[in-house]
Amino acid sequence: MRYRWLFQESEESFINQILNKRGIDKSVYSSKLEDIPQENLLADMDKASDRVISALYGNEKIVIFGHDDPDGVTATYLIFDFLEKCGFQNHYYYIPNRLVDHHGIQDNLVEFLKETGAKLLITVDNGISSKEKIDIITELGIDVIVTDHHLFQQKNIPQCYAVVNPKREDCTYPYTMLAGVGVSLMLVRAIAAKINKEVKASYYFWCAVGSIADRVPMTGVNWTLVRHVLDNWDDMVDDTIIFLKSVCNPIITTYDKINFLNYCYRLIANGRANEGIHHGLRFLITEGREKYTEFGIIQTEKKGMEKKISHLNVIIAEIMKANDNSGVVYFDEEDRIPYPLLGTCATFLVNNLHEPVVMLKPKGDTILCEARCSDGFSVLEAFAHCESALIQYGGHVRAGGFTMKPENLELFIKLYKEYFQLKKSVIRENQFLEADATLKVSDINKDIWNDLDFMLPFGQENSEPVIMIKGFNAAKVDKTINIEYNQHKLKSSVTYDLMVQICHNGSMKVLDIKGE
Incomplete structure (x- = not known):
């Protein structure tokens, strides 16, 4: 287990569990x-x-x-x-x-x-x-x-x-x-x-x-x-x-x-x-x-960019390995990441580290930033705290950017790390997985996606449901269901409890496991 798990077992239907957990009425989707x-x-x-x-x-x-x-x-x-x-x-x-x-x-x-x-x-x-x-x-x-x-x-x-x-x-x-x-x-x-x-x-x-x-x-x-x-x-x-x-x-x-x-x-x-x-x-x-x-x-440009994205895995792995939990600030001084992919890298890192990420890159006589965060943090509030080091900033609570003079880099890092420490306890409090519903492994079938159709489209504040599956064994699951295990390695002989996210592409993504 990488995160704290929050869930409540229930005998209610899959959909009712989700609606009740989120405190909304089905009529919202009409x-x-x-x-x-x-x-x-x-x-x-x-x-x-x-x-x-x-x-x-x-x-x-x-x-x-x-x-x-x-x-x-x-x-x-x-x-x-x-x-x-x-x-x-x-x-x-x-x-x-x-x-x-x-x-x-x-x-x-x-x-x-x-x-x-x-x-x-x-x-x-x-x-x-x-x-x-x-x-x-x-x-x-x-x-x-x-x-x-x-x-x-x-x-x-x-x-x-x-x-x-x-x-x-x-x-x-x-x-x-x-x-x-x-x-x-x-x-x-x-x-x-x-x-x-x-x-x-x-x-x-x-x-x-x-x-x-x-x-x-x-x-x-x-x-x-x-x-x-x-x-x-x-x-x-x-x-x-x-x-x-x-x-x-x-x-x-x-x-x-x-x-x-x-x-x-x-x-x-x-x-x-x-x-x-x-x-x-x-x-x-x-x-x-x-x-x-x-x-x-x-x-043609899209295909080229997709190839570049696949090459980012090495850089992302380096950043994750070097993370010391003091606030991720990566300065791409060696021009390893194309600017259009800075935000992509930041988003991937946030989704895996569950903490804010600031990606910086030189451009001419300035430094550009793409920043992303999850719940419990505001990149705009962080930028405001660092305003004395910035030329201009903007964006949204969870995604933003700024420009900065190179000579202010150290000042920015100092101010940002300072703000991160102020918010560290809140960030840690938000590093948990909370299930919208619990299901037995026998409940996992293609009907799940049909049942969720009325909630589409998913997105921020109407997220893809997180499900806690009890007694999961890969041998017992419908083989037509695409399960993205990511870095998790499950033994076919072992039964696990899983936290998974139901994805709009008809698959489910494993977020965390409990078991051997």
């Missing part, structure tokens, strides 16, 4: 699209939608400034495509390349705005922490609409035409955890309602892709938006979806649908380029032969 709150409850939404409509009717040049992750790419796509479907042809996109550019608005965007003669800038999935650059842009006579979902210091809210962010203190929208693409979708819905335009069904599909990719809580509005896609799958049609279905395995079950959504975000995560171009976005907005060309670019 929410429909018509049940989500009105988008005009978002602060500045009316103002933002009216300004976009004015630009449409006045044929003003519009620039959509996105972010180069799948959430940002899909958020950019929704607004770009919607404007096009309105018959508008005077709009541009600009997506920075994190391998070259710093996060947020930089000088290259300001120059792009000047060159295009833009009159309106719409930021998606970013902008809330770019107050100074937004001041410069507004001084140029360009109206700025910020749409974002990241946490920010309320006193530093940008002074611009409109700021649409559910985390504003004065926002009356009852759900604060939308993804960046979710906020974009709400802007599209608000504009469409005012000009009597249809919101394409496929926009909900791409909202689901971006939301799943960004690991937002899969509750409330987020859950409802993704579930709407799963329940109305045949309506989710556009040229890109049709194309991707043609190159993938048949999609039959709800789990197949979720796997397809995951494939889509992993595909468009590739394609970073220079001068505001992103091949993942170009794949979404182009047609015909050009779409095939863009697919080839991002698919």
Whole structure:
């Protein structure tokens, strides 16, 4: 046993055990699209939608400034495509390349705005922490609409035409955890309602892709938006979806649908380029032969990245072996990890060490960070504690990043380790496995996944159930069930108790064992 086990044996049905353990009613999972709150409850939404409509009717040049992750790419796509479907042809996109550019608005965007003669800038999935650059842009006579979902210091809210962010203190929208693409979708819905335009069904599909990719809580509005896609799958049609279905395995079950959504975000995560171009976005907005060309670019890059991921195991093993429980801070001074995989490494380490992980990497005259954590810790609070060593930081409670001057590295490590020690007892308290249900080995069959279908999609705060299995013996389990044993080695002659997690791909993953 690596962790403390918390479980309660019960004779109730598998599903009732889970619902009772989580303190929720099954009706929570019956929410429909018509049940989500009105988008005009978002602060500045009316103002933002009216300004976009004015630009449409006045044929003003519009620039959509996105972010180069799948959430940002899909958020950019929704607004770009919607404007096009309105018959508008005077709009541009600009997506920075994190391998070259710093996060947020930089000088290259300001120059792009000047060159295009833009009159309106719409930021998606970013902008809330770019107050100074937004001041410069507004001084140029360009109206700025910020749409974002990241946490920010309320006193530093940008002074611009409109700021649409559910985390504003004065926002009356009852759900604060939308993804960046979710906020974009709400802007599209608000504009469409005012000009009597249809919101394409496929926009909900791409909202689901971006939301799943960004690991937002899969509750409330987020859950409802993704579930709407799963329940109305045949309506989710556009040229890109049709194309991707043609190159993938048949999609039959709800789990197949979720796997397809995951494939889509992993595909468009590739394609970073220079001068505001992103091949993942170009794949979404182009047609015909050009779409095939863009697919080839991002698919080739995806396969290359997957190979690089497989090579990370050695580095990850080194970090885990060197862990002294004082807070993992890894500085990739030798450039062993590609920057796009820093977050992937951090997530893997958190899932295995159950403690916060900070990954650092030099970039030009700065150091970049990707940090992840689990329950009992907040990377944003940790960054705030280390603020004197940082240039800029942002993100979410469990995932964030920052930039820092190299000369502040030692100061940051000192401050971070200091904060880690303050939170160490809380972290340790959260290093346990708590079962949602207990089952006998004879209860393990394929029906488990069918029974859980109504809870899908799983995600943060609606996690894949953890099950304690009593009397497990591999010889007694249905051979068609895929069990991921990971580093655990079980003898066929021994009976164990297991903690496993039920996975959306139709498998179960062993988390810990008790036995010989």
